[in-house]
Amino acid sequence: MRALARLALATVLVAAPIAAVTLAPTANAAEDPTPITVLTSNFEDGTVQGWAGRSAETLAHTTTVAHGGTGSLAVTGRTAAWQGPSLDVLDVFEKGTAYTISAWVRMASGSDNARLSVERRTGGTAAYDQVVGNTAVTANGWVNLTGRYTLASDVEFLRVYVETASTTESFYIDDVTASYVPALPIQTDIPSVQDVVTEFPVGASITGAEIVTTHGELLTKHFNSVTPGNALKWDATEPTENTFTYAQADPLMAFARTHDLAVRGHTLVWHNQTPSWVFTGADGQPMTATAEDKELLLARLENHIRNVAGHYGDQIGVWDVVNEVIDENQSDGLRRSNWFNVAGLDYIRTAFRVAREVLPNAKLYINDYNTNVPAKRDKLYNLIAQLKAEGVPIDGVGHQVHINVSWPTLAESEAMIQKFIPLGIDQQVTEMDVSIYTSNSESFPTPPADRLLKQAYVYRDMFALFRKYAAEITSVTLWGLADDNTWLDTFPVTRKDAPLLFDTRLQAKSAYWGVVDPSKINPSPSPSVSSASPSPSVSVSPSASVSPSVSVSPSVSVSPSASVSPSPSSGTAGCAVTYRVTGSWPGGFQGDVKITNTGTAPIAGWSLNWQYTAGQKISQLWNGALTQSGTAVTVANTSWNGTLSPNGSASFGFLGSWTGTNPVPAAFTLNGATCTTL
Structure with missing residues (x-):
């Protein structure tokens, strides 16, 4: 994974990977037809069923262990972690179709992290896409790797494969399947979100699959702004020092230009999804707070911004220059990231200064989550006030707004907006979604009707609030297009969530009507759930950027931490x-x-x-x-x-x-x- 840092093209989606022992059902499973299975490898016929090694490893049918039936595929003789079994699916997968790929994996001995990936080639150039990221696998039992994959470009080579993260130990695979649910046409007879909400642009975060077939149609019908969710982050644009690539972002940018979509750039500086070389000193050791390391780190930061921001220039009118720099638990409110530990506040100052030099016409934002929480909100306010007083060119604050159906209150959200008005800066909602879950212990086979109704009222109330403050809120972006591709499927725990306006088959939900026409949510009146008291909520990004695969996650979002119970344990019997x-x-x-x-x-x-x-x-x-x-x-x-x-x-x-x-x-x-x- 380190030596094989290959970048994938932006025209492929690895959608909502589910790295877990069990697969969560789809958000609207009750409405979905039976999936159509396009491949099955159960290894019950005594052969390898078309699977081949990626190098010199040995593949053989075995009856030593099996997940189902009596046979499985043994993978031995591996000399590198990336070696493993692969299957040609070029004539099986169709462009624009979202496939659910499932494989059961078990180590022969020891433990490792297994990954499910796809290799594709166009014009002789190989690219590698993650379907399921690192998942702990041992010799004690079978583990299921299941994820969604959409091919969004023409290719000449396409193979699904299983690899591990670190060791070369032997392993087994069994019961591999790929299936899809037939697509429905989008609803063309309903109002477009962008035509109803005219006070500010309404956008969605996108990957390669959101710009093809029906996804692309849904995107352009309803939204007039997009955010490349991962394609502009450091690991995607500068994986190795001074080697820049825009293979992920360029197709998204081309689509945006063709369809006259505004683009939000996300993000130039973040503590996450930043390659380790950025924080490695000239001596090859991790950087510390020395003058030499600080100078080198800031030089790398400046070079990165000049190249990435300069590559697109005025094509991107808004940038999240720095992302998630606040830790309200620190007395000074500043996250103790590698950036801060080496360079202090100078990394933020440098980032905005250089961005302004490169992008004199762009709006430059500082972006964070849980800005509705008073402690975090106030620390962010103080930081912006300090930096603006120093002349740092901050134009706006981004509120991520990863919330759920019971948290936060509408009053807390309004206080969030009001807090920053005295600073005289723009405000944008940058990553909004509304989880149907209120605790990590919940998991629904299908979204309960009452949760979807509550979600609709949350969207109704939040958009009414944003439109009330249209003089302050200059853009609202949803973190995803539809429920078939949401990071909340795997975090904070694995379960199928349904946080967006359109369901897994791209059909409008009650949440959509909450934004477009609340009178159509439900004929019976219902009080707003936004007045409910806050409950603990965790919204955490997968941050799944596994080289040589495509990153698919948004920013990390963690709700307020709770106090620790000091009570002693009793009755620990197992x-x-x-x-x-x-x-x-x-x-x-x-x-x-x-x-x-x-x-x-x-x-x-x-x-x-x-x-x-x-x-x-x-x-x-x-x-x-x-x-x-x-x-x-x-x-x-x-x-x-x-x-x-x-x-x-x-x-x-x-x-x-x-x-x-x-x-x-x-x-x-x-x-x-x-x-x-x-």
Whole structure:
């Protein structure tokens, strides 16, 4: 993954990858027809069924283990992590069709992170796309890798393959399938969002699949602005130093020009999805707060902005120059990212100064999440006020607005807007979605009608609020086009979410009518859910930028942390832990941990411990309280997830850094007792 840092073209989508043991159903499964299966490999006939190795590895039918039936495919003799089984799907997959690809994987021994990917070639040039990112796989059982993939360009070579992240251990695959649900035409007889909401542009974040076939039709009918969700980030545009590529972004930009869509640039500086080389000093060691490292880091930052922003010039009228720099838990409110630890506030000052020099006509934004939370809102306000007083050219503040059907209150959202008015800057809603879930413990096979109704009223109220403040809000962007491709399918936990205006088959939902014509939401009156009291909500991006695959995630969004319950544990008779690396990129990764009480007595207050073996460091954690000392990690419960009933579980997620390899911890203890690792 490090030596194979190959960039994918923007004309391909890896949509809403689900790296999990089980696949969440589609958002509107009750309405969907039976999927049409286009390939099946069950290895029950004693052959390899057309699968071939990517190099010199050996593939053979085996009956040693099997997920279903008696046979599977054994992959042995691997000499590199990227080597694995691949299958030609050139004559199977059609351009513009969204396929769900599923494969069951099991290590022969040990553990690793497995990935499901696609290799394609056009004009002899190879590109590599992630379908499912790093997912923990062991020899103890089968793990399902399932994700959605849409081919959005003509190719001469197309193969699905399975690889691992670090080791060359042997592994098995079984029961591989690919299927699709026939597309429906978009509804042309309903009002266009852009024709109803005329106070400001309304946009959507896009990948390659949003610009082809019916997705492209839906996009251009309803929206007049787009944000390339990942194609302009550092890992996509400058994967290695001073080597710039715009293969992901150029097709999106061409589509925007053809259809007269405004473009928001996202993002020039972020602590995430930034290659590790950016923070590596001239001596080859991680940068520290020395004058030499600071000078080098700021020089790299300036070079990056001059090239990336300069490449598009006036084609992009708005840029998120810096993204997610606030940590309200710090006394000064500043996130302790690699950027800040090496360069202090000078990285923000430099970013805006250089962006203004390169883009004299563009609007330059500072973008963050949870700006409706008073502590974070106020810290962001103070930072902008300080920088503007210094002459830093900040034109606007971006509110991500990743919310759910019960949080936040409308009053909190209005206070968010009002807070920044005295600064005299523009405000934009940059990444809006409304999750149907109110806690991490919920998971619905299909979205309940009452949740979709609540969601419609949230959209109604929020858009009414934005239009009320049209003099301040100059753009609203939804983080996605339709429910078939949303980052919330995998984060903060894996489950099918439905956070957007259109469903998985691109049909208008009640949420759409909440924006366009609230009288059509429901004939019976219903109070606004926006007045509900706030509940803890976590909105976390997958950050799944795994080289050599395409990144598919938005910015990280983490809701206010809760206090930690100090209550001691009682009745710890048994526990099981599932640890998954759900996304990985050069120098960083994202993980998910699930704890299950397998005993007969409840656990009141828990503390989970493990050891890293390759120097991994956790930088941010949600739904738990983190302590890390060297390689030793301890995560304690929060106030709302401290009690585990028998068979009950709790989950938390985190962001971390890594160098070289990223092996899964070998053992976990809960309140001092050794847990079974699943």
